[in-house]
Amino acid sequence: MDNAQEAKTRKTATGKRWIVLTMLFIITTINYADRATISLAGSEIKKVFEMSSVELGYIFSAFGWSYVLAQLPGGWLLDRFGSKITYFFSIFLWSLFTFFQGGVGFLTGGAAVATLFGLRLCLGAAEAPSFPGNSRIVSAWFPTAERGTAAAIFNSAQYFATVLFAPLMGWLVHAYGWQSVFYVMGGIGMIMAGFWLKVIYGPKNHPTISKDEYDYIAEGGGLVELDKAKASETKKLVNTWPCIKELLCSRMLLGVYIGQYCITTLTYFFLTWFPVYLVQERHMTILKAGFVASLPAIAGFLGGILGGIISDRILKAGYSLSVARKTPIVMGMLLSMTMIACNYVEADMVVVGFMAAAFFGKGVGALGWAVVSDTSPKEAGGLSGGLFNTFGNTAGITTPIIIGYIVQGTGSFAGALVYVGANAAAAILCYLFIVGEIKRVVLTKSLIEQAA
Secondary structure (H helix, E strand, C coil): CCHHHHHHHHHHCCCHHHHHHHHHHHHHHHHHHHHHHHHHHHHHHHHHCCCCHHHHHHHHHHHHHHHHHCHHHHHHHHHHHCHHHHHHHHHHHHHHHHHHHHHHHHCCHHHHHHHHHHHHHHHHHHHCCHHHHHHHHHHHHCCHHHHHHHHHHHHCHHHHHHHHHHHHHHHHHHHHCCHHHHHHHHHHHHHHHHHHHHHCCCHHHCCCCCHHHHHHHHHCCCCCCCCCCCCCCCEEEECHHHHHHHHHCCHHHHHHHHHHHHHHHHHHHHHHHHHHHHHHCCCCCHHHHHHHHHHHHHHHHHHHHHHHHHHHHHHHCCCCHHHHHHHHHHHHHHHHHHHHHHHHCCCHHHHHHHHHHHHHHHHHCCCHHHHHHHHCCHHHHHHHHHHHHHHHHCHHHHHHHHHHHHHHHHCCCHHHHHHHHHHHHHHHHHHHHCCCCCCCCCCCHHHEEEEC
16 A cells, blocks of 8 residues: 555545534534623614613623633643633633623613623633634644645634524514524523533544544644643643733734734624614614524635635645645635725625625634644644634634724714724734744753643
8 A cells, every 4th residue: 555545545444533523613602602692682672672772792702801801721621621611611601791791681770780790701711712722732633744635624603603503593583582692592501512622632532533643633633632641641731921921922923813813803893783784874673684694604604614624735835834724815815805895885794794704704714713723832732822812812802892982983884893993903904914834842851841
């Protein structure tokens, strides 16, 4: 058997990594659906509790405050206790806090608003380990040549969440009231937390992985021993704060982090204000907005998958990792800027078309987690992912608030769309002029310590 045939045999043997990736996709779909519950219920909540656009913007932002603050602790927990158990508690707790948001309907006035804000804070903290956990698991299960596709697949779940759940949530709000959205989504998440424990293992301790697949992953650059089977085995840990300082001193990583902030601004526009834009600016019903919101999300989902495939194809064609990752990001962000054209058209279907193009571009360019998997130090994958997500999801704080002030001050979403499009342009500048060569960071030896 020649080398190509042998590699093909290893690649297809058992395929456990694809089962693990499927679970990541499902859980990430629920993750984003739980974040987006507030956007579909937002118009009704604003009406019931007589909120202004600015006040609703602050409610939207509550998730982002705690999500950002908990990123580094979440990354540390992943590195210290492993992906499986840390992620399990994350899924269960965020689902529980989603469920509890439905109970806010039994309160009134300031008490209801304060409780909703507090539960959104809890939701953000509970979800903090999720995306660093995704990146960490993909780093362990996938060789470098497949990592772009793998990261794009789990990242595309954010769009699939809207495709699958936006029509459902719009119908629930229409038929059973806004509280029902939180009860249904929270219940689904708690059930899936149990399935997580049955499916997820590291390559090193998976009960049914074949030797061929294990060798294929390991020889291709997968960090197969990232989570070891026995807690008693010696592990490499890092001194946390000096490690953070060293990561931030890397021009490449700093460019990636800032670029992720700009890209995530687009994400939070779609997660928070987009359905409100459809209802308030385009005068759609909540039921119609739920279905219409799913159309750009389908485009985003397809773009997300395509971006990863294009990146890995470029890499396999012999181009550098930098070219393979940067090309889809730059092209995708250019396409995302087309949303600004919505300010100059009236027909709803044309607006949906431009938003679909923008969402497709955002999907193609959403390769940040693949870059994190490619660049994170082996001893600090969770910490590096947490830092990356801290920068990125600061946009979850700023975007809802800034757009709230723009809408409140101007009476329209025109300025908001320009703001979001400008962030796409800034992401392009980061990757073209700051990031430089994409490669794995090697920590200074003095930062690494042995811990039993």
